[in-house]
Amino acid sequence: MATLDVFVGNFTIIDFELYDLWLNGLSDVDAAHVLQKGELQHCPWVTIEDIVSEVHDHYRLFNHLEKILKNPTHLADQQIHQIDAEAQTLLIEKYYQFDEVVIREIIGKKLSGRNRKDLDDVSEKTRRSIKKCRRQFDNLKRVFKTVEEMLGSLVDNIKTHYLISADLARKYAALVFIANNRFETGKKKLSQYSLLTFIKCANQMITNWSYSADECKSHQDMDVDLDRKFLQDLRDLKPLLEKESIEEHRSFVLQALRSSISRRALQDLEDNFKNISKSIINIAMGLNHSREVRDIFIDIYEKVSY
Template sequence: MANVDIFVGNETLIDPDVYQLWLDGYTAQETAQILQKRGILQQYGATFDMLLSDTLDHYRNFFVLERYLKNPVLVGDQLLMQISPQTQAMLIEKYYEFDSSVVRELLGKKLTTRQRNALDDVSDKTRVPLRSCRRQFDNVKQVFKTVEEMLGSLVDNIKTHFLLSDHLAKQYAAIVFITNNRFETGKKRLGYLTFPDFVHCANEMITNWSYSSKDCKHHDDMDQDLDRDFLIDLRDLKILSEKEHLDEHRVAVLKAIHGKLSTSAAVELDHNFKNISKTLINVASGLNHSRELRDLFEDFVDKFIDPCKQAKWTQNDVKIFLQAYAEVAQQMHVVRSNSQLLKVWERYTGTISSCLIQMYHP
């Protein structure tokens, strides 16, 4: 007699629209009403009771899956539901996605129980349902707690433990980096900055200023920690504030950008180059102090961006100036003859130029 193996399968159907509404924090009743307004009853010739019953079935599945979604590597191992790999990836990615407006409110704050209990204010301000705000808070906290002490790339660690896309992992990496280094992001004068602004700046600093930077002397390989030796070496840039080097720098920069700036920016730079240059170098030399490091974004806005706005610089003016400011100094003998100073200058100006251009919203 022949032996026959029989397998009966029944793949769990996931409705992406219902799943998204569940993630958005709506109840099953609210979701059914939203779908009704979208015309789904006419599309399938169904009644509202049928739609609500189907929605409740989906919600029961989502609540069962949620315990696995909190530890995404288990989603593929669970045996309660048969879900295709493509659907698994969608479920995980969508679960960890967030509203930029919500995370902007959380950015830089301690992820405490007290903070979670205050999410009503975040919900009211962002108009995102409280349930969704809580899910987003819990996800940010879990990612942070999971990877904060890990060696290696933040992005790679997040992708490995949470199975997220590169794009979403980079956003979480920025959140972890900003939270770990306690950067001030909540002051009123920083309110105009968007979450993407902070993501851009954080990832620039991770790449160029952290222990895992290719220019780091050590091999601690921790993205979330800044290279302390680099921060200390930044004090050496003070030499460019000495009168003879400052004058040389000024003349060379003005020559390099002659005719390229708007009239208002050209006039301002001609009169205030020394103050602008000293500001950028003073910010650098203070970054080895924890307090000044935490205030970096505020210093950028207060000491460079706001004065440039008042002088009616365009974003292109800022871009042209910063490029010339960095490149001209690299050709000065005092910098070119000192390979260590040159590397520190490149690491500093390359990153702040990218950040300042991103943060400059005329």
């Protein structure tokens, strides 16, 4: 008489290869064909129907988990699926990752239902599935709505509420900052600049120009906004435009930058210092006006780039 040992458990195994295909917006049938052409190509006894059925089961799990992933702090508390901590972290991180080309098309636009309906154009231009574009749009909007009025560090608030890595949280913080201050990034003349360029600039603004900057005297611990007092104080830079101040200013700036930029860039700055300095100071003096703040990247491109 044969003996059969049976083990029954409820530990949930996440197939992250299928999870990636699901995140990319592939249907269960399309995902099944990818598997058939990949790791299962040498298994002729496994039919496409069998693979579709298996993928469908995994997709049903992912669709259920998606409701929880919109509030990641609930993932560890839910009792339906027992998922180990490492898998939980990876599920969340992958869900909130984004394509730079997709978000580059989205930033600078209002995160409204109307613009969400126009994501077909973004999908066609970036060659990403409409489902993937919508998920990234919705994730950005959700993060923005969660932290836009919170006191404290944007990065820390995002990490706390969405449990993503510090690196990804910094990127989202920059995107929230850009959206909150309505910086213009969509003009054709700015199309040559990548998303990472804007993220780097925004993070510098958060560190040095927001209410949480070390030099801020307003003590409003909220770095989603620019420090208005700081922007108003920039009007005091006007004396630097006067002839008698230029040489001293030039010497100070060149000395400060000597070890942080290339020799060629330093030479270009030295050769064109008067014009560059005048342009930067005029931009700075105008930043106490909301319109000038929104157009800062355009102004830098038009008046500072050489």
